[in-house]
Amino acid sequence: MSQAQSPHQSGAVSMTLLLLLGLGAFLSWAAWFEIDQTVRAQGQMIPGARTQIIQAADGGVLSRILVKEGQSVVSGEQLAVLERERPRAAFEESRAKDAALATALVRAQAEALEQAPQFGKKLREFPQFVSAQQSLFEQRRRSLNEELATIRDAIDMAQEELRMNEALLQTGDISRIEVMRARRQLSELQGKASALRNKYLQDARVEASKLAEELSSSRYKLEERQSILDHTVLVAPVAGVVKYLKVSTQGGVLRAGDELMQISPTEGDMVLEVKLNPADIGQLQIGLPAAIRLDAFDYSIYGNLQGTLSYISSDTLSEQSASGQTSTYYRAHVRIGTEQANAKLVGVALKPGMTATIDIRTARRSVLQYLAKPVLKAFSGALNER
Numbered sequence: 001m002s003q004a005q006s007p008h009q010s011g012a013v014s015m016t017l018l019l020l021l022g023l024g025a026f027l028s029w030a031a032w033f034e035i036d037q038t039v040r041a042q043g044q045m046i047p048g049a050r051t052q053i054i055q056a057a058d059g060g061v062l063s064r065i066l067v068k069e070g071q072s073v074v075s076g077e078q079l080a081v082l083e084r085e086r087p088r089a090a091f092e093e094s095r096a097k098d099a100a101l102a103t104a105l106v107r108a109q110a111e112a113l114e115q116a117p118q119f120g121k122k123l124r125e126f127p128q129f130v131s132a133q134q135s136l137f138e139q140r141r142r143s144l145n146e147e148l149a150t151i152r153d154a155i156d157m158a159q160e161e162l163r164m165n166e167a168l169l170q171t172g173d174i175s176r177i178e179v180m181r182a183r184r185q186l187s188e189l190q191g192k193a194s195a196l197r198n199k200y201l202q203d204a205r206v207e208a209s210k211l212a213e214e215l216s217s218s219r220y221k222l223e224e225r226q227s228i229l230d231h232t233v234l235v236a237p238v239a240g241v242v243k244y245l246k247v248s249t250q251g252g253v254l255r256a257g258d259e260l261m262q263i264s265p266t267e268g269d270m271v272l273e274v275k276l277n278p279a280d281i282g283q284l285q286i287g288l289p290a291a292i293r294l295d296a297f298d299y300s301i302y303g304n305l306q307g308t309l310s311y312i313s314s315d316t317l318s319e320q321s322a323s324g325q326t327s328t329y330y331r332a333h334v335r336i337g338t339e340q341a342n343a344k345l346v347g348v349a350l351k352p353g354m355t356a357t358i359d360i361r362t363a364r365r366s367v368l369q370y371l372a373k374p375v376l377k378a379f380s381g382a383l384n385e386r
Contacts, residue, residue, distance in 0.1 A: 038359040043272035045354040052263040056254035069245040073236040082232040094222040099126040105211040107133040111204035158186040240265040275329040283362040310335040
């Protein structure tokens with residue numbers, strides 16, 4: 001006959017069962033519940049667009065500097081002005097030469113077409129050239145008409161002489177040779193008139209062709225000098241912040257291509273430039289999601305932003321610290337999402353230079369796998385020991 005269990009034994013059994021049930025429940029939860037596996041890195045906010053370098057394209061003397069380092073500018077805002085007197089004088093010289101050639105071309109083409117020249121509105125801004133070419137056109141036409149008139153008078157006389165000779169030939173008063181001589185003289189005069197007119201037209205066509213070539217070359221020079229004049233006013237290509245102002249002395253000489261300043265864009269998408277540990281690179285690939293905690297905003301209050309790993313450098317880069325130690329890293333970009341679920345950070349002004357902590361999610365695994373990993377790793381290492 002079995003003896004009844006003592007209260008102490010009964011309590012121990014109950015406790016064991018509770019512990020087993022608790023352990024079973026925990027293991028079930030640990031096997032089912034998943035957590036993110038992440039790679040953590042530090043990053044700094046940079047503009048998505050490249051920093052714009054402001055250069056003196058054609059060189060010159062710095063006349064005025066209109067901005068200061070750290071100043072915000074809008075697209076198209078004037079940044080600096082170079083000395084304009086000499087470029088403007090060169091441009092006006094080319095402009096005048098261009099107008100002179102253009103008016104001459106209009107006149108020559110009109111002569112070739114036997115029409116009156118039609119000078120456009122732009123050319124009439126140079127009345128001295130228009131007047132000169134109009135006068136030349138009229139002078140040449142007048143000279144041609146006078147020569148043709150003289151020849152026509154001679155033709156009329158030759159025709160009259162021919163008629164008289166033909167009449168005398170009928171009566172036998174002159175020989176046929178005299179009639180043939182009169183006809184030859186008339187033909188020569190008519191040919192002379194035709195040749196004179198053709199030469200006038202041919203000379204006009206040749207001159208027009210030559211002027212067109214000269215005008216094309218002149219236009220190229222004019223555009224070049226227009227560009228040089230335009231480049232004396234340096235403007236911001238994008239909205240941004242002025243940085244690295246290299247020259248601020250009025251009267252300073254800039255060579256062609258010299259850098260004057262840089263503009264760090266403030267409009268458009270911002271990205272985080274991140275330094276990744278080479279040991280973590282095997283887990284990372286473009287497109288992985290990332291949680292971004294801005295150091296300027298308390299995470300416990302504002303939470304985080306969502307982003308995506310958008311770029312990883314193809315090779316490692318080296319950097320030497322102030323203490324002289326060299327570290328290697330992969331450079332990466334994390335692009336901040338345009339749509340954010342965190343209402344507290346929506347509309348926050350992101351500025352270049354802001355720092356952040358980034359957790360890049362590489363995978364998900366259960367709590368049980370997470371807890372078992374160090375045990376399995378230690379066990380595997382123990383089996384491999386000699």
